[in-house]
Amino acid sequence: MKSFDLLAPHTIAFDDPPKVTAWHSTVGPMEAEGPLGGCFDKTESDPYFGQSSWECAESTLFKNNIINLLDKECLKSSDIDFMTGGDLLNQCTASGFAARDLAIPHIGLYGACSTMAESLLVGSLLVSGGANRVIASACSHFCSAEKQYRYPLEYGSQRTPHSQWTVTGSGAVLLGTSGSPVITHATCGTVIDLGITDQNHMGAAMAPAFADTIKKHLAALNASPKDYSMIFSGDLGKFGKKIAIDLLKADGIDISQNFEDCGCLIYDPNRQDVHAGGSGCGCSASVLTGYILPAMRKGKMDRVLFIATGALLSPLTTQQGESIPSIAHAIEFRTP
């Protein structure tokens, strides 16, 4: 039995839209001090999350956020059919180690900073295919990301104006057969590479992928940006946001009126030293679960396009002089 239609090779329309039953967000101390600090379900003042390494801290963040979601809904691990999710660490150890302790069937995903949208896409397919409860999740941690991708924390260096600050945060969404909002459509992105090699300019690398996905999504639905309450990108940052708006403007698509970037929302650049804004898969995950979904349930927005973008590079590929391939997945939320 068919459970979704393909509007185009890349855009899925769910026959019985998967529903957002609940969500939970956890962030670190710096995110708690940001403009959305009061929105998150849980804020943690200890960046180690009670652990002895940054990698364990990130895994604990991922795990505890899901445990808190289960507690919030009075559910047990055994009540969940599948968990989809990932993180930024090599071999996705943060989510994999968390899944070891949670004992929920786990589909580990890597989409760099697009992971939250990827998790929701796969989770929605599972629900539309018959699963009753699926948790879609993603997380990142500033300290483990710095250690893996950049320099040791105590190394004295200056960041470029385009560099972004990896969010310490996690967001988990419980998808199922009841609740609001619902996921009506999803567009799976294509990997795009327009030759950007500067790993400190992720916004520039990812903006073309964002533009490509939103154009495909709007064309498949025969929709225009003004049909949406809001359009959110994952973590393009200040510069990537401007590039994305201008790229789309050149194609006659104006998103400037109802477009915001999660990386620009989570920190206050005037108070917090984050340069171009937040990044990491925990950025879009925590803003989605801390700000966007609660606002939709309260009726402040009724149709939202959530497009998380990911830069598919590694420190090795950067050292080998490769450019940065990027991807963006779109998830459309609506309140019935």
Place this chain on the structure above:
Amino acid sequence: MELTKNQYAAFVKKRSSASPIVLDTARAFAVGGFICVVGQALKNFYLSQGMSDTLSSTAVSVTLIAAAAVLTAFHIFDYIAKFSGAGTLVPITGFANSVVSPAIEFKTEGFVTGLAVKMFIIAGPVIVYGMASAFVAGIIYFIFMR
């Protein structure tokens, strides 16, 4: 709109922002200069204590390295370095920080496979190419100037 890689690079450049080079240079000059003044003051002090010229220069290096290592361990050095950039990077303080910071960061992977292996991930190239150029300079000296 289809853009070539070159067209997109130009498109991005128009919408990007350069580092504040004048401010960065001024700060580097001020802090780097201050470190040199401290070094000279230390040298004068060691000389006044009866050390030889060579020994006092070595003692200055050792003191600055120790100070940078301690400031790194107490999470202070990176704030100074963020402010001053090349001002702390170029003097020997930057070298000390580049060795101590990975030692702290990777100690969770063990004293051998973590701390010792990763200690020179930033400073390693300086040592390798510093040694290599010293050999080349030594050979040139040996052939032509001896």
